[in-house]
Amino acid sequence: MNSKHSAKKLKRNFYTRELNIVAKELLGKILVKKESRKFLTGKIVEVEAYDGEVDEAAHTFIGITERNKIMFNEGGYFYVYFTYGAHYCCNVVTGKKGHGTAVLIRAIEPLEGIENMALNRFGRILINEKDKINLTSGPGKVCQAFAISKKHYGYDLTGDKIFLLNQPNLDENNIVTTKRIGIKKSVDLQWRFYIKDNPYVSKK
DNA sequence: CCACGGATTGGCT
DNA sequence: GCCAATCCGTGGA
Numbered sequence: 030m031n032s033k034h035s036a037k038k039l040k041r042n043f044y045t046r047e048l049n050i051v052a053k054e055l056l057g058k059i060l061v062k063k064e065s066r067k068f069l070t071g072k073i074v075e076v077e078a079y080d081g082e083v084d085e086a087a088h089t090f091i092g093i094t095e096r097n098k099i100m101f102n103e104g105g106y107f108y109v110y111f112t113y114g115a116h117y118c119c120n121v122v123t124g125k126k127g128h129g130t131a132v133l134i135r136a137i138e139p140l141e142g143i144e145n146m147a148l149n150r151f152g153r154i155l156i157n158e159k160d161k162i163n164l165t166s167g168p169g170k171v172c173q174a175f176a177i178s179k180k181h182y183g184y185d186l187t188g189d190k191i192f193l194l195n196q197p198n199l200d201e202n203n204i205v206t207t208k209r210i211g212i213k214k215s216v217d218l219q220w221r222f223y224i225k226d227n228p229y230v231s232k233k
Numbered sequence: 234c235c236a237c238g239g240a241t242t243g244g245c246t
Numbered sequence: 247g248c249c250a251a252t253c254c255g256t257g258g259a
Contacts, residue, residue: 056249086240096255114252116241131238169241185237211240 036194041187043195044123045094048130049207051104051123051150052078052197053222055132056204059140059194062175063086063191067145069175071165075136075230085214089129099183100131105190107184109177115167120207121186121193134212135221137165138229139174146174167231199224 036059044051055073062069075146081089081100086112088097099108100122107203108120110131120131139146139161146164150173156164165171172178177191202225209221210232223230 048252081242088240094256110240111254112239113241114239114254118240121242135240163239167241213239 036174036196038187039195040105041103041105043193044121044186045125046104046123048078048123048128048132049220051121052076052132052220053204054198055121055134055193056224057196057199060134060175060191061194062177063189064176067142069142069145070174070194071137071141071171072139073134073136073193074138074227075134076221077133077135078220078222079131079133083215084218086209086212086216087129088220089131089132093129097129100129101127105186106175107181107186109172109179109182112169117172117178118168119172119175119181133168134171136223136227136229136231137167137171137174138227139164142229146182149176162228166167166229169209181230183188 055076058073060071060073078104079087081087089100093101102122103126106122108122109117113140120133122131124130133225147156150164165174180203186192205223205225206219207221
């Protein structure tokens with residue numbers, strides 16, 4: 030993998046900072062999933078921030094439960110949840126222990142393992158350009174392409190199965206800030222960030 | 234124990 | 247653009 034030589038795994042101190050700082054800086058970083066012979070990587074292009082202390086849309090707004098407890102850990106853990114009876118979504122826990130904050134990974138630009146991602150998503154290897162965009166352009170799609178499910182709940186992102194590689198932070202001019210998608214509460218918070226003009230972003 | 238609804242997706246009108 | 251699919255976490259009885 031090319032990126033292995035130019036980027037290093039992000040450490041705990043990246044994740045334990047304030048939610049929206051981490052959310053913005055996650056744009057452009059590379060998600061890596063290693064599993065036996067499979068090696069899947071992709072660039073994060075769209076994220077949303079959730080904070081249970083002030084944000085009614087966050088799963089942690091109701092306090093600690095069996096489902097959301099990993100979000101109350103310190104930053105650098107993987108929060109995976111199941112929704113709509115069909116889809117998994119994955120989050121990067123941020124901040125200090127007890128805070129209940131995390132960043133939803135909404136879209137990724139595939140880099141390596143594209144054939145395996147296509148197998149995971151469509152059950153076949155050959156894909157056209159349109160299929161390629163459709164591989165990882167949404168939170169449920171990302172988890173299906175990367176074969177992320179509840180068995181990855183709570184994974185330590187400083188470990189060696191799922192982790193992020195550092196990349197230079199993007200210029201502010203290349204980051205678009207908007208309201209979040211698909212929620213009914215706290216709808217006015219401008220906590221969604223995506224890379225300007227990237228074709229893998231889920232919606233405008 | 235049971236009813237409710239969701240940080241989505243894809244197929245059909 | 248609209249809506250069904252499909253399960254399980256959550257909370258009230």
